Amino acid sequence: MKRFALIGGIYSNWRALETALSDIARRQVDATFCLGDLGAFGPYPDRVFPVLQQAGVLCLQGNYDHSLACGLADCQCGYTDPRDNHFADLSYDYTFRHTSPAHKAWLGTLPMSRRLDVNGTRLLLCHGSPRKINEFLWESTSPDGFLAYLLDEAGVDVLCVTHTGIKWHRDLGGGRHVVNVGALGRPENDGTPRVWYALLTIGATSGVEFIPIEYDHEALAADMHAERLPAEFIETILSGWWTTCLEVLPQKERARGRF
Amino acid sequence: MTSAAAVALGHLDNLWIQVSGTQCNIECRHCFNNSGPRATTFGHMTLEAVNGAIAAASARGVRDIYFTGGEPFLNVELLEMIACALAVAPTTVLTNGMLISDRIADRLAGLANDARYSLEVRVSLDGYTEEMNDAIRGRGVFRVALAGAVRLARRNLLPLITIVRTWDDADELATLAGFARVLKEAGCDRPRIKVLPPLPLGRELTRIAGLQRDECVTTAMLDGFDRDLLMCSNSRLVTDRGVWVCPLLVEQPDARLGTTLDDAASSYELRHQACVTCWRYGTICGNVSGHIEGPDLAGAPEAR
Ligand SMILES: [Fe+2]
DSSP states (O other), rough: OEEEEEOOOOTTTTHHHHHHHHHHTTTTOOOEEEEEEEHHHHSSGGGGGHHHHHHTOOOOOOOHHHHHHHSSSSSSSOOOOOHHHHHHHHHHHHHHHOOHHHHHHHHHHHOOOOEEEEEEEEEEEEESSSTTOOOOGGGGGOOHHHHHHHHHTTTOEEEEESSSSSSSEEEEEEEEEEEEESSSSOOOSSSSEEEEEEEEESSSSSSEEEEEEEOOOOHHHHHHHTTTOOHHHHHHHHHHHHHOOOOOOOOHHHHHHHH | OOBEEOOOOOOOEEEEETTTTTBBBBOOOTTTTOOOOOOSSSSOHHHHHHHHHHHHHHTTOEEEEEEEEOOOSSTHHHHHHHHHTTTOOOOOEEEEEETTOHHHHHHHHHHHOOOSOOOEEEEEEEEEEEHHHHHOOOOOHHHHHHHHHHHHTTTTOOOOOEEEEOOOGEEEEHHHHHHHHHHHHOOOOEEEEEEEESSSHHHHHTTTTTOOOOOBBGGGHHHHGGGGGSSSTTEEETTTTESSSOOOOOOGGGGGEESGGGOOOSEOOOOHHHHHHHHHHOSSTTTSSSSOOBBBBTOOOOEE
């Protein structure tokens, strides 16, 4: 049996990352994987790199990381709404300016997916979907038949992704699972400031446990204020409700939120 | 003359179902498939036929199901069809909103709440004032359609307001702000908006008289282009008269690929100007405007 900690969507939230990694350290996992999007949204983007590297976290590239590494003009989230684009641009420009050239280059060296084999159970870890780094796999728009198709195409039993910022797990039966590990960088639009990661157990019976992380979100809000990041972002960190980039949310996930 | 590129169906992500044929209770000036009260190019589909298409698509691992027309709510079995679709995949209804009574809105909200997958109701508006909207969609349409959208919003089934861009680029921000303000004032306090480009098809060709050019998507245009952005690579449209390559080309006889989904997987040559619109804007018919261009994971560095 093996146990893995899976984190994703760090979004420069170095405080939540540190808290989560010390939680993970107490749980005796076999490895910790980060599924990408190290930057965005939060303050001081350079701070998450040494934290991840010192803890030996094995990282994948997310769409944000890909954009930063390649010097692209935007984060590739595909917003069309002018308000969403305004905030996405603010966030991307800030992160781009404050990520060192060495860290950008390092992001470019990260793989975009990772395969594991645990006693015959085949796993695929990636950022968005096995098809696209920026395909959103939301719980309410990922039907069982489609997920089974993704598993078949990839030739795996277990698929782990992030990118949407909201966790979920689907047990498709026969040892087949799809897990969205959620995000450490931003609360999941549920009205609380906590953030989440996933503990994945692979063995005779495989399963997932989602771990909530309470961290010093008020200190993070102060960091963001000091860096003059938008009040809308700070509000999300404090309240747990998403205030921007809402356009990509499907009906169910959108209706659950406040905005 | 350059030759048109051909695109094959990869995975069937999107199943489109033309449940009410081209029958519609209104007659919009830009309608791309000439729908209207007397349009009989396509007829209503039966519940049995729709369920059959849903089952076939489900077996192929479909990701999204869309109901379109005409006006889907003219099909009296639509609610049963939605229930059947929602059991297997997230489902979207494209409607003019005018037939969404309190009773229908209650039923839709009930279906949405009971389902594991999202139900999206896309309500078309083409202006945020009666004058602007009704010039395109017909007299009296604005008030009735907006009332339908508000009924959904009040039940927390937040409609996706779908707007065809008929204004100049310079007016973009003011127009979108106008929509948001009017929707909020009417009771859609969390407006969701999707803007579509006008399509050089159907009555729109008359509306934009003279602007039609002889264009197609050439093989050179697909060089280095992400084909996943084209509907024909991931979608098919089922009607009462067979299966078409995509919802936009339903009036083009060459775009009919077969009688069932199984025999409609063949590749298609992008010889219409609407194909150029799709190429330019990318998966315009889906709910999320960008099924976004991004690095493909096939061939990307992988770790073991
Ligand atoms: Fe992402």
